[in-house]
Amino acid sequence: MEALRSALTFPARVKRDVGDVLFKKNKEPVFVTCKACGRRALKKDWQNNYYVCPVCGEYRTIGAYYRLSLILDPGSIHELNADMKANDPMYFPEYSEKIAKQRQKTGLEEAAVTVSGKIGGYKVVIIVLDPRFFMGSMSSIVGEKVTRAVEYATKEKLPLIIFSASGGARMQEGIYSLMQMAKTAAAIEEFNASGGLYISFLTHPTTGGVTASFASLGDITLAEPGALIGFAGPRVIEQTIHKKLPQGFQRSEYLEAHGFVDKIVERSQMRDTLLQLIKLHSK
Amino acid sequence: MIETILKKVETIDKKIEVLEKKAKGETKELVDTASVSEEVLEEISEKYGQWDDHTREIEKLKDLREIFLKDMRILAPYEKVYLARHAKRPHIDDFIDGLFTDFFEQKGDHLFDEDKSIFGGIARFHGIPITVVGHRKGHSMEENMEYNFGMPCPEGYRKALRLMNQAEKFGRPIITFIDTPGAYPGMEAEEHGQGEAIAMNLAKMSQYHVPVISVVTGEGNSGGALAIGVANRVLMLENAVYSILSPEGFASILWKDSGRHKEACKLMKLTADDLLEAGVADVIVREPLGGAQRDYGFVMKNLDEALYKNLMDLRKLSPSELKADRQMKYRKIG
Numbered sequence: 312m313e314a315l316r317s318a319l320t321f322p323a324r325v326k327r328d329v330g331d332v333l334f335k336k337n338k339e340p341v342f343v344t345c346k347a348c349g350r351r352a353l354k355k356d357w358q359n360n361y362y363v364c365p366v367c368g369e370y371r372t373i374g375a376y377y378r379l380s381l382i383l384d385p386g387s388i389h390e391l392n393a394d395m396k397a398n399d400p401m402y403f404p405e406y407s408e409k410i411a412k413q414r415q416k417t418g419l420e421e422a423a424v425t426v427s428g429k430i431g432g433y434k435v436v437i438i439v440l441d442p443r444f445f446m447g448s449m450s451s452i453v454g455e456k457v458t459r460a461v462e463y464a465t466k467e468k469l470p471l472i473i474f475s476a477s478g479g480a481r482m483q484e485g486i487y488s489l490m491q492m493a494k495t496a497a498a499i500e501e502f503n504a505s506g507g508l509y510i511s512f513l514t515h516p517t518t519g520g521v522t523a524s525f526a527s528l529g530d531i532t533l534a535e536p537g538a539l540i541g542f543a544g545p546r547v548i549e550q551t552i553h554k555k556l557p558q559g560f561q562r563s564e565y566l567e568a569h570g571f572v573d574k575i576v577e578r579s580q581m582r583d584t585l586l587q588l589i590k591l592h593s594k
Numbered sequence: 595m596i597e598t599i600l601k602k603v604e605t606i607d608k609k610i611e612v613l614e615k616k617a618k619g620e621t622k623e624l625v626d627t628a629s630v631s632e633e634v635l636e637e638i639s640e641k642y643g644q645w646d647d648h649t650r651e652i653e654k655l656k657d658l659r660e661i662f663l664k665d666m667r668i669l670a671p672y673e674k675v676y677l678a679r680h681a682k683r684p685h686i687d688d689f690i691d692g693l694f695t696d697f698f699e700q701k702g703d704h705l706f707d708e709d710k711s712i713f714g715g716i717a718r719f720h721g722i723p724i725t726v727v728g729h730r731k732g733h734s735m736e737e738n739m740e741y742n743f744g745m746p747c748p749e750g751y752r753k754a755l756r757l758m759n760q761a762e763k764f765g766r767p768i769i770t771f772i773d774t775p776g777a778y779p780g781m782e783a784e785e786h787g788q789g790e791a792i793a794m795n796l797a798k799m800s801q802y803h804v805p806v807i808s809v810v811t812g813e814g815n816s817g818g819a820l821a822i823g824v825a826n827r828v829l830m831l832e833n834a835v836y837s838i839l840s841p842e843g844f845a846s847i848l849w850k851d852s853g854r855h856k857e858a859c860k861l862m863k864l865t866a867d868d869l870l871e872a873g874v875a876d877v878i879v880r881e882p883l884g885g886a887q888r889d890y891g892f893v894m895k896n897l898d899e900a901l902y903k904n905l906m907d908l909r910k911l912s913p914s915e916l917k918a919d920r921q922m923k924y925r926k927i928g
């Protein structure tokens with residue numbers, strides 16, 4: 312795969328990202344079974360299809376570095392604030408152990424990966440929230456990394472792309488998590504005022520405080536097919552209204568129909584779409 | 595538990611009221627003594643014996659009330675949550691009556707709907723025109739149904755934004771009152787863009803060039819609270835709470851058991867003291883012992899002083915300094 316060549320900057324991490332998706336415990340060395348349709352397909356076919364089920368089209372979660380490798384020009388990735396680690400501002404019981412576990416599982420230090428790099432020669436800032444790390448929940452370090460990356464894009468006058476994915480707030484960080492909404496929204500608004508292009512790309516799942524802050528503030532809002540996008544989670548809504556939610560509620564297609572998404576973009580079209588938009592905005 | 599102590603205190607309140615009326619000879623207006631809990635009265639007379647005259651009895655009851663009230667000097671976080679949600683706690687209409695003059699209500703988002711869970715308009719504070727916006731809870735069940743228990747839909751947040759944008763346009767300070775279980779988690783709220791509405795408020799509030807002061811008066815939960823709370827100064831009533839989520843929701847997410855909410859309260863760091871320590875709250879406004887519902891006047895006086903002082907301080911800043919000051923407050927957190 313051509314795009315994977317850019318992975319050379321982060322060989323170990325990309326391999327791990329991909330491995331985490333498909334080669335779990337290496338139980339299925341040749342075929343991989345789809346969780347959605349239950350059909351098996353060749354591992355190679357999954358890979359060539361960007362980890363979208365070759366049979367039913369169900370989107371699998373992919374890691375941040377793998378996603379970046381699909382977008383950025385080979386060798387152009389430069390990670391920002393890579394050494395910032397999740398912390399424990401409230402000394403919450405068992406939280407630091409849980410962080411360690413997430414770190415071990417994903418090889419990430421936090422749910423947000425922030426980089427600068429090039430798409431088709433155009434320099435951009437990209438933020439990816441990785442749903443494998445604490446469900447991409449908003450922690451104080453996620454908020455800080457996002458804010459710093461946005462500030463960097465403002466200062467360098469670069470287009471900004473954020474791939475959101477979040478289960479909501481990081482409960483163990485309480486009010487510190489909540490305040491990241493104000494902090495990141497302010498940074499986006501400053502970026503906005505400086506005339507920069509912000510493309511918000513919503514991936515599965517984008518909910519809670521991330522939806523109610525930077526994810527909803529894009530000039531252009533794109534979404535991956537079938538992603539769950541909303542403020543309140545479906546379970547909470549069902550408990551509140553004592554009704555089952557209709558099929559497809561809060562999914563990308565539903566949001567597009569209700570006027571909150573510009574375009575649903577297949578994973579295979581992700582890079583081309585971004586490049587088209589960046590070119591449309593460059594002078 | 596504070597609930598029991600409060601009940602005792604309220605019984606004593608009623609008893610004193612009755613006795614004072616008796617002493618004045620206003621027998622016709624006797625409060626219905628049946629509503630006074632017999633159990634508590636017995637407990638009280640056991641402790642203090644029988645009384646010979648009203649004046650002495652009143653004195654003794656007042657002493658006893660003091661003792662109970664002193665028991666409430668230090669409260670556990672879950673007890674503060676109880677007070678923050680107390681049905682008789684002052685709500686936004688009380689604060690507007692108590693603090694402002696010349697109030698003119700502004701309704702609707704002028705886009706789609708009028709959401710009554712957000713209340714606001716223009717008023718004067720010490721003669722200065724201000725914009726006031728806040729969550730609205732009711733004083734009765736009917737009112738609460740009408741105001742959706744203070745849980746706004748996107749239309750409510752867009753109304754708040756409309757009002758605040760006008761404040762920016764006309765250079766009026768903005769005072770917001772926070773008291774909500776959270777943004778309404780309903781189907782239509784989602785369809786109409788709850789996330790977008792909250793996000794837009796956060797973004798725009800960060801840009802204002804006028805003083806913004808938020809007062810957390812009851813419970814401030816989640817993005818639904820913060821959506822009108824991006825302020826230069828955050829004031830918290832002594833027993834108000836401010837957190838990422840309700841303790842019930844927190845316990846349910848973390849332990850899949852909403853019944854563990856008292857335990858959650860302890861861990862969540864949601865009291866005014868905690869928020870002051872975290873740099874989110876700037877000022878704690880004192881309430882009378884036993885909670886704001888016991889003496890509105892006491893709360894209004896303290897809040898009036900705190901609001902006035904902070905507003906005067908902020909008015910010394912230039913428009914661009916006000917914006918930078920507000921952004922810095924949140925930039926520093928985390």
Ligand SMILES: [Zn+2]
Nearest residue numbers: 345348364367
């Ligand atoms: Zn499939």
